[in-house]
Each structure stands twice: as C-alpha cells, then as structure tokens.
Amino acid sequence: MDVFMEDFLVQPTLETARFLMDVGVAGLEKRVFHPTAEPGCDGDDIRACSICLEDYEDGVEVVVTPCPGRHEFHHRCIANWLRRSNTCPLCRHAL
Ligand SMILES: [Zn+2]
C-alpha cells in the first residue's frame, strides 16, 4: 500500500478508480525520476508534469506513456487523467 493507493482510499469511487487505475496505468512503463541522471542541457527536456504543472521531485515515480513522444507524468496524475480519458494529455495519442 503506497501513497498513491492511499489517495484513492478517501474517494467514494474507490472501486471504479481501482479498476480504471489497474487497466489504465498498470500496463504502462514506470520509472523513478532523478534530475541528476537526466540528459543535460539540451533544453527541451520536460522536467515537469504537464497535468499538474509541478516540477518532478527527485525520486518521484513517473509513468511513461506509450505515445510517440514518450511523455511522462506523475503516476497519480496520469491515473486520475485516465479515469476520464484514454489519450495522452499532451499529444492526444490513444493509449
Ligand atoms: Zn503531476
């Protein structure tokens, strides 16, 4: 039971959320973001989540969407997004 799951426990639509989370996010690639390990200085790296617009913190878990741009979002943010949509929030590619 991690922090991500606990977020859903306080919501009335737990069962729906859990179901969609499983089908929407479980199959997606995840990784841990480390700013110091990212390729540097080419300027176009996306270092912030495009859903909540917050910069990634060191060690945060991000989900890599299987779209051509391989966009990345907070695990929690993309899970919430996929409750309403099955497209990439950035490029609208079907996931
Ligand atoms: Zn986010």
Ligand SMILES: [Zn+2]
């Ligand atoms: Zn995308």
